Amino acid sequence: MNLLPSEIFRQFNGQGLITGHRGADRPVRRIAPVEDCAPGDLVFVDHAKYIGHVRAQKPSAVVTTEAIAAELGAIDGVALLIAPNVRLAIALLKQAYDDRDVRASEWPRIHPSAVIHETVAVPDDALIGPGVVLGAGVKLGSGVVLMANVVVERDASIGPGSVLHPGCVVGYGCEIGAGVILKAGCVIGSEGFGFAQDERRRNYRIPHTGKVIVGDRVVIGANTNVDRATYGATVIGAGAVIDAMCHIGHNVEIGEDCILCAHTGLSGSTRFGKRVIASGQTGTLDHVTVADDVVLLHRAGLHNSIKEPGMYAGGPAQPLKDYLKNMAVLPRLHDMWTRLKVLEKKLADLAKS
Incomplete structure (x- = not known):
């Protein structure tokens, strides 16, 4: 893939998947995990714990929520694409840009052995x-x-x-x-x-x-x-x-x-x-x-x-x-059973006296 974040925004803004674009507009060449990203990558961030990775590794584009985007702030060279549902964005953007092409076959369209x-x-x-x-x-x-x-x-x-x-x-x-x-x-x-x-x-x-x-x-x-x-x-x-x-x-x-x-x-x-x-x-x-x-x-x-x-x-x-x-009670069943047997014995002793 070789796309600008602005192109991704235009393609998916109409259906409400990507609702905003701010910051840089550097080309995106691959979709990558945020832990292993670099300039030229697009990453998905749905938790604030990944903010450090973005600041340190500076991917070309980050798909994230409005709240996390506010925490990230402006980072030189990094585009922010705002997605109300980051997980849905993962699904649809990967389908569009980074899915297996099942039609790319090494065989004839109809294999002779069929x-x-x-x-x-x-x-x-x-x-x-x-x-x-x-x-x-x-x-x-x-x-x-x-x-x-x-x-x-x-x-x-x-x-x-x-x-x-x-x-x-x-x-x-x-x-x-x-x-x-x-x-x-x-x-x-x-x-x-x-x-x-x-x-x-x-x-x-x-x-x-x-x-x-x-x-x-x-x-x-x-x-x-x-x-x-x-x-x-x-x-x-x-x-x-x-x-x-x-x-x-x-x-x-x-x-x-x-x-x-x-x-x-x-x-x-x-x-x-x-x-x-x-x-x-x-x-x-x-x-x-x-x-x-x-x-x-x-x-x-x-x-x-x-x-x-x-x-x-x-x-x-x-x-x-x-x-x-x-389930919380289950690990204590043996202890409860033991205590019950002790109480039963005491009651039996009282009944005899």
Whole structure:
């Protein structure tokens, strides 16, 4: 990159991401961490503890809040770009100027090793990597990128601008929306975990014949598995973000803009409302429903539904305030038990006298 801070301001001022520009206007050549910056760099500062780095190392531009900018003051050669939400600025400026170019491939646009069924119409701007397999009736939107060894089974669809990293599998009939990112090794539309037993407890597979629908702008991390529905659809709402190595069971519905962190496992027919956040190793029993704007913490285990927004933690999940009180008591349980036994003995002695 080779941009002036004034150009960055003009590009992002209209959407309210960068609301002010003051100071110098020296060229920016890279985006760097504030701890390791130098002239020519753009850095993000969302905490006053980094002010010393800026003053000592003098990057070309600092994206920061109005309050921190006031503390920094004028520094010779340093531009200040004011951002009400520095973290959002990190996301959008890095996407614009410092992201991986997934279209910069060393391979031909359609690699000769790809196996593409004759019924598939490949858009002129699609990239098809080595070893890709596209089944009958697959639909590809414009600008899709399918990296090495992606498999898209029959009648599945991939929306415009979606990127499937190496080794992803999209099962038959599943629907991937626009601008979706599936990271390496994702499996979308595997058969769900459903079995019946006879009187001798032998297991019999229940075929899962539904599908998975992934909404627009969803990001799903590496080696995450989303099971197809028994009937109907497993649904991942638009804008949801799912971390690596999660498991989404059959007929689960995840609302818009949810965040699921690593190793979360949702049993069949779980329903998450909008903007639910599940921290690492959250788990649910089947048929649990979670209201909008719930935050699940500390390996939350959900045995029952949560009907009110708020923060919940532990297993079984409880309101965070109660959880913290109970956790504070836990290290003292042995001492309390010992004292209780002493009191019981004294009471028994009194009863005998």
